[in-house]
Amino acid sequence: MFGNELSERKRLILKAIVEAHIEGGDPVGSKYLMENRNITCSSATIRNEMAELESLGYLEQPHTSAGRVPSELGYRFYVDSLAQEYAMTAREIEEINKLLKMKMTEIDQILVMASKVASAITNYTGIAIKPRRSNVTIERFEGFAIDSRSFVLVMMLSNGSVKTRNVRVDNGISTETIGRLTTLLNSYVSGLTTDGITLPIIMDLEREMGGDGELISPIIKSIYEVMNEIDSGELKLSGLDRLLQYPEYADTDRFREMLGALEKKDEILNLVSEAKDDDINVIIGSESAVKVMDHSALVFKPIVKNGKTLGAIGVIGPLRMDYAKVLATIAGLSGRLADLINENSLTDGEDKNGRKGI
Amino acid sequence: MFGNELSERKRLILKAIVEAHIEGGDPVGSKYLMENRNITCSSATIRNEMAELESLGYLEQPHTSAGRVPSELGYRFYVDSLAQEYAMTAREIEEINKLLKMKMTEIDQILVMASKVASAITNYTGIAIKPRRSNVTIERFEGFAIDSRSFVLVMMLSNGSVKTRNVRVDNGISTETIGRLTTLLNSYVSGLTTDGITLPIIMDLEREMGGDGELISPIIKSIYEVMNEIDSGELKLSGLDRLLQYPEYADTDRFREMLGALEKKDEILNLVSEAKDDDINVIIGSESAVKVMDHSALVFKPIVKNGKTLGAIGVIGPLRMDYAKVLATIAGLSGRLADLINENSLTDGEDKNGRKGI
DNA sequence: GTTAGCACTTATCTTTCTCGAGTGCTAACA
């Protein structure tokens, strides 16, 4: 889409600068490029090219007598042109397979574990995301008595997860009443979104329950609670400490700002919720409207099953993150996860492809 | 228990030093004490006393020409002698009441919310803890079919929480089989700890299930998973970013080390699991064996219901945290939480004491 | 036991200086 206006040599130089900067973190100069990056022309020529690349917006100069640093546009060019895949080492594949062997059955745990692995392999911070899902409904209700004064309400949601709430009933409740209650809930409330549960419906429920009508109010409250829980998404970080080893986060204020935003988590969740479903998404600095990301990059991929987005895993790190490695890691991990999730009938230490270990 | 060897004046001076240091964060000198802290003797006398307090281990001197700073022992003295309670402001009480009005029913959520409030009030980092509980058992099993090939296994645990797992059965499963299965589980497995579920028991189960014996293995796996989940405790932080505003965490390496340890979380969980149940626990720096805490302090209180520890809330911050305020906050919060948990039958915006708002 | 006074210590802050990497520009060259 862009980068077409660049000559072959400019591309080569730009790529070399990005890679050098990713490795070292320092601004890179013309002489260095000539000597260590196989650019076959003189430093003066490189300087000329660099000046042009800067005026085109691909490079930046921290100050007059420093080398160049890629701009966000520069990184974008690099990421978009990343053709050669990073080959995972045996150790990294091993790590992923170890994860798969654990065969957890709960999607939450799987995502968190995967993000931990991603963090370990890439040495950046891993994130596990359950996106907002505003259209989740409760498909089915069940209930059990715990004792004469409380029971467990089990709710099966349209996204496949199951939630429970303890409900306490001061006046006592019988098994028979619980049965009546769940039948009612199943016919009146199942399939509705939060907005769908209107006052008339609640009143109907209360009427139908007759003498036990006062039960309804706390139950509706529980239902709202559960649906809000799903609705609001989740964001879990792992290996946050790793970021601190990069000089770009040495400035405590910057790190603090980011931490605060990650804790609020709305912005990141929005970002992910709006993402294209089946691609790896790479968000570079201020490309997104999320202010906090200004000096960081976020790479993530949604995990999809039967067309439904169950969550996402990703990596967050400095602008100059090792995109080749990160992209390969996320691609590899998410591929395996998809296998694991779509086909959780694997039975032993072998994965679907019959490959073992390594 | 100690501090008795100190003269009244020494105590006064020590207390003044701790408070001054908590406020400002800088080493405090003799002249400052005389002029701003109402110590009614000359700076020379104060210097003499300070020298003695130092040799007794209550104070430390960063370098020769600096003032004194409390040692961990000094803080310990201060905390132990904290008689005057910090009075909560109306705003802070308001904050707590807001929390109570939300009336969440799930203990996890309650703890996390409480730790958020604690963090907001004290301006340190809040922590919500579910301690390890190695003696939890599953009290009761129930199951529902989702479709012909999978069902939900509901487990009610001895600590009152309820867990569910989705189990997939490739050969299909009938409602009747599920009923048989849960009956079996209830008679063979309920009440057992992980260690109690021995191979013979598993084999019995398989035998009893006859043709559906292959069901048992994934179910046992789910059971282990759930019990391990409970077993391993949980630790959630809130307001981590707040810590970064204190100069003691300006050193990125130190903060990083702490972050890493909080992420591993075992050590902190041990600490909490071993704590006295009904006290506010104050752990000052290296008093604990937890290395990470070397330059930090942890204040927490277990939340107990019917003699069982459900969790704990607390605050983590620099050694020079405002102990008076933190202790009062945690005491206030945990008191209210206990009310909320032991009596979750409150019905509207008024709390148990009939007090409203403020 | 307390206090005034004084010499001494030492972190911190500012200023100054040097060093070197890297640039832009000009002029020569292919």
Next chain:
DNA sequence: TGTTAGCACTCGAGAAAGATAAGTGCTAAC
């Protein structure tokens, strides 16, 4: 027209030096 060598210039990083001031320990007087 595109490339390269050469050179003056810029500017940040870091070291060195000096000034400042807070705070101490000690001695001697009260």
